[in-house]
Amino acid sequence: MIKKTHKPTQTSPDPERWTRLIDLISRLGIKFKNKSYLEIAFIHSSFKNENSGIKEHNERLEFLGDSVLGLVVAKYLFRTDPSASEGELSRQKAKLVSTTVLNGLSDKLGLIEFVLLGKGEGRGDSQKKLGANLFESLVGAIYLDQGMEVAEEFIIKHLIGYIQHSDTIREATDFKSILQETCQKKFKLLPTYRLIQETGPDHEKTFYVNVSIRDKYSAEGQGRNKKFAEQDAARQMLKILKIKF
Structure with a gap:
């Protein structure tokens, strides 16, 4: 059981680290009411094993955070992609909560430098899931301390925000190639892409692209550059054509 009386100074002899x-x-x-949850979220089991x-340690929080994360992402996909099938939703969810994505997010947020590891543990290849596990344990800590609403806001803000501005997920599936192959087989021609508009300041633009097949099918997509917008448009077109990916 996670105890509310747990003091951060017991595991953080470095006050500068704790302050940072x-x-x-x-x-x-996030502003924790009970900072014990936050502290435990950053304690690796190897550190506990070497310090009597x-x-x-954070594995129970990791377990809890994994469940919270899965629910929030499933809910987000269900609401934002009403035309997606169960299989499509499952594949999208698996990509969003993958180790690769969560590791990248954890690194971007600057979490990994604060984890307490045993002397025999490294932050390199031997700990490929370290960042992902750390993000999940932090989500678990936020859920216990702040509740589901705050945990959901945290996940949407940071995970979904990260995905929307990251190459990781968008390049995981090449929707343009899938659409091109589909068009060649079904229609004996290639899809046509057209930039519709650009919005936003130069450092944070959003591009909108239309893709069409003859005059029969049309779909639109958006992204932070033309390449991503075309990929999104291709993805939308594949849904119209009922092509699984």
Whole structure:
């Protein structure tokens, strides 16, 4: 059981580290009522094993956070992609919560430098899931301390925001290639892409692209550059054509 009386100073002899961690979490939009949850979220099991005074590590929080994360992402996909089939939703969810994505997000947020590891543990190839596990344990801590609504807001803001501005997911599936192959087989021609408009400031533009097949099918997509917008348009067209991907 996670105890509310757990003191951060027991595992954070470096007050400067603790201050920086609190500052980071605050900048991410979270202010913990019970900082014990936050502290435990950053304690790796290897650190506990090497320090007899440590009573808890983050694996239980990781388990909880994984479930919360899965529910929030499933709910998000269900609401934002009403035409997607169960299989499509499952594939999209698997990509969003993949180790690769969560590792990248954890690194972007600056979480990994604060984890307490045992001397025998590294932050390299031997810990390929370290960032992903850390993000999940932080989500679990936020859920326990702040509740589901705050945890959901945190996930949507940081995970979904990261995905929308990252190559990781968008390049995982090449929708343009799938659509091109489909068009060649079904229609004996290639799809046509057209840039519709650009919105937003130069450093944060959104591009809108139309893709059409003859005059029979048309779909639109958007993205932070023309390439991503074309991929999104191709994805929408594949849905219209009822092509699984």
